Amino acid sequence: MTSDERPQLRKAPDAGAHPTAAARVDDTILFGSTSDSVIKDKLVTLEVEIPKSLRKEARAQARRRGITMDALVAEALRARR
Amino acid sequence: MTVVAVLSMKGGVGKTTASLGLASAAWHRKLRTLVIDLDPQANATMSLDIRSAPFTSNDVLSDARPGVAVDAVLDSGWGENVKVIAAERSLENRSVELGRNSAQRLRTALATAPRHYDLVVIDCPPSLGELTRNALTAANQAIVVTEPTMYSVRGAAEALEAVDIVRNTTNPTLRTTALLVNRYRPEDRDHRLHLSELHQAHGELVFAKPLADCQGIPHAQRAGAPLHSWNSPGSREAADTFDDLLDFILPPPPPEQPMINIRRFFT
Numbered sequence: 001m002t003s004d005e006r007p008q009l010r011k012a013p014d015a016g017a018h019p020t021a022a023a024r025v026d027d028t029i030l031f032g033s034t035s036d037s038v039i040k041d042k043l044v045t046l047e048v049e050i051p052k053s054l055r056k057e058a059r060a061q062a063r064r065r066g067i068t069m070d071a072l073v074a075e076a077l078r079a080r081r
Numbered sequence: 082m083t084v085v086a087v088l089s090m091k092g093g094v095g096k097t098t099a100s101l102g103l104a105s106a107a108w109h110r111k112l113r114t115l116v117i118d119l120d121p122q123a124n125a126t127m128s129l130d131i132r133s134a135p136f137t138s139n140d141v142l143s144d145a146r147p148g149v150a151v152d153a154v155l156d157s158g159w160g161e162n163v164k165v166i167a168a169e170r171s172l173e174n175r176s177v178e179l180g181r182n183s184a185q186r187l188r189t190a191l192a193t194a195p196r197h198y199d200l201v202v203i204d205c206p207p208s209l210g211e212l213t214r215n216a217l218t219a220a221n222q223a224i225v226v227t228e229p230t231m232y233s234v235r236g237a238a239e240a241l242e243a244v245d246i247v248r249n250t251t252n253p254t255l256r257t258t259a260l261l262v263n264r265y266r267p268e269d270r271d272h273r274l275h276l277s278e279l280h281q282a283h284g285e286l287v288f289a290k291p292l293a294d295c296q297g298i299p300h301a302q303r304a305g306a307p308l309h310s311w312n313s314p315g316s317r318e319a320a321d322t323f324d325d326l327l328d329f330i331l332p333p334p335p336p337e338q339p340m341i342n343i344r345r346f347f348t
Contacts, residue, residue, distance in 0.1 A: 006192070009136050009152035012143030012171065019121070019173035 010043060013074075017066040046073070084201040085258065085330055086220035088243070089227060091236030092207030095263035097124045098298055099226045100204035102323035104129075105307035108163050109324070112199035115154065117187075118168035119216050120206040121176075126167040130158020130305035134167035138187075141166060142175040142215065145186035151194055158305050164198075176210045184251045187215040200331070209243040217247040222258040222330055229265055229275035229291070238282065257286060258330050265291035288329070290322045 062072040087100045100116060107114040118125040119138055126134070136153035150166060157163040179186065187203075195201045203216040217223060223244045227237035237260060248255045260283050266272050279287050297316025301308045309320045 006148030006151070007144075007146045009140055009149040010144050011136070012140045012174075014174050015137070015139060015143075015169070015171055017171050017174070019171060 013068050013071045014066070015068070017068070082195050082201075083199070083222060083331055084195050084203070084220045085222040085224055086203040086205055086213070086216040087224050087226060088205040088209075088213055088216065088240050089207060089225055089233075089236055090209050090239040090243070091227075091233050094207075094228045094233050094236070095226050095261075095292070096120070096207065097128070097204055098263060098292075098302070099224060099261055099323075099326075100125055100202045101128055101302060102292075102298075102308055102319065103200070103202050103327055103330075104159075104163055105301075105309045105320065106323040106327040107200045107202075108159050108307045109309040109320070110327075111162055113197065114163045115166070115195070115198045115201045116157070116163065117166045117201065117203045117216075119172070119187075119212045120168055120204050121170050121173040121212075122206070123168040123170065123172075124302075125204045126165065126169075128302040128305055129163065129165045131155060131165055131167045134169070137167045137169045137172065139169050139172040139175060141190045142172070142179075142186050142212075145190050147189055148192040148194070150187070150190040150192070154194075159307050163307075168204075172212070176206070176208065176212050178211055183211060184214040184218045184247070188219040191219055200327075209239065213243065214247060214251070217244060217255055218251040220252070221254050222256055224258055224326075224330070225260045226263055227260060227279070228263050229269075229272040229279070231275065234275050234278055234282075237279070241283070241286075259288040259326065260286045261288045261326065262291035264294040266294050288326060290325055292319055292322050295319050 058072055059069060062069050085103070087096050087103070089096050097120065104114050104116050116125055116129060117138060134155055138153065141150045141153050153166045154164050155167060157165045203220055205213045205216045225237050225240045225244070227233045241257060241260070244255060244257050260279065262276060262279065265276065276291065293315065295315030295318065297311050297313040298308060298319055301311040301316060308316055308323065
C-alpha cells in the first residue's frame with residue numbers, strides 16, 4: 001500500500017490526556033459506537049470565531065476533564081442535536 | 082515475516098527486557114526490526130531513545146484505518162535498522178473494548194507493514210486486556226515471560242491461556258513459541274523449584290536457557306543502548322540467550338542449492 005493509497009494517521013482525540021483524569025471522555029463521542037463508524041465518520045475542520053474568554057473557559061474545562069478541545073466541542077454540538 | 086508478541090499477566094517480570102533483548106539481537110545481525118510499544122508505561126520507547134513522538138500506538142489504535150500505522154513509525158536511537166512505534170500514557174485509554182472487531186485494530190492499522198521487516202516485536206502491557214488482545218491478534222508468535230517465583234508462575238499460566246483464547250477466536254495462525262524464564266538464580270533453591278514446576282507444567286515450551294539475573298541489562302536499558310553493545314560478562318551472557326531466542330523464533334534460512342557435481346559430467 002503506497003502513501004497515496006492509504007489514509008493519513010490522525011491523532012487520538014484524547015492523546016496526552018491522563019488515563020486517571022476525573023472524567024474520561026465517552027468513547028462513543030470519540031469513536032462512534034463501533035469500529036466501523038471510525039472508518040465511515042470522517043473528521044472535518046470547523047473554524048469558528050468565539051470570544052477569547054469563552055475559549056479560555058473551554059480550554060480550562062477540557063484540561064480539567066482530561067479531554068481535547070475537539071472532543072469538548074464535538075460533545076457540546078452533539079448535546080444540542 | 083515474524084511478528085512476535087511478548088506478554089505476561091504479571092508486571093515487572095521482564096517483558097520489556099525480552100522485547101529489547103530480541104530487538105538488540107536483531108540489531109546485532111543488522112536485521113530490519115520494528116518494535117511496537119503497547120505498554121502505556123512506554124519503557125521500551127524510552128530505552129530505544131525516543132525523545133518525542135508525533136504519533137504513538139495510542140493514535141494507531143484510535144484511528145485503526147488500514148495502513149495508517151506506517152505514519153507512526155519512528156527511527157530509534159539504535160540506528161537505521163531498528164524502528165519504533167512509540168507508546169504514551171494515554172494508551173491506557175485503549176485498554177477497553179472499542180466496538181466490533183476491537184481486537185483487530187492493530188492488525189488492520191499495520192496492514193502490510195510487517196512485510197517490510199525481518200522481525201516485528203510487540204511489547205505488551207502487564208495485563209491481558211484489549212491491548213494484549215490486539216498484540217496477539219496482530220502477531221504470529223507469542224513469547225510468555227515469567228520469573229521463577231510463585232506469583233509469576235501462575236501469571237505465566239494465565240498468559241498461555243490468553244494465547245489459546247486468541248488462537249481460538251481472532252487469530253488461528255498464532256502459536257506459542259516459548260516461555261522465557263527471567264532473572265533466574267541457580268543458587269536459589271526456590272528458583273530451582275519453580276523452574277522445575279514450569280518444566281513439569283509446560284514441558285518443551287520452557288525456553289532451554291533461562292535469563293540470568295544480571296546488572297548489565299538495566300544498565301544498557303538506562304543508557305538507551307542495545308544490550309549487544311554493552312560490554313560486561315553478565316550482559317554478554319544475556320546477549321547470548323537472546324541470540325539463541327532469536328534463532329528459535331526466526332524461520333530457518335532457505336536450504337542451500339545443491340552443488341552440481343561437475344566431475345559427474347566428465348566421468
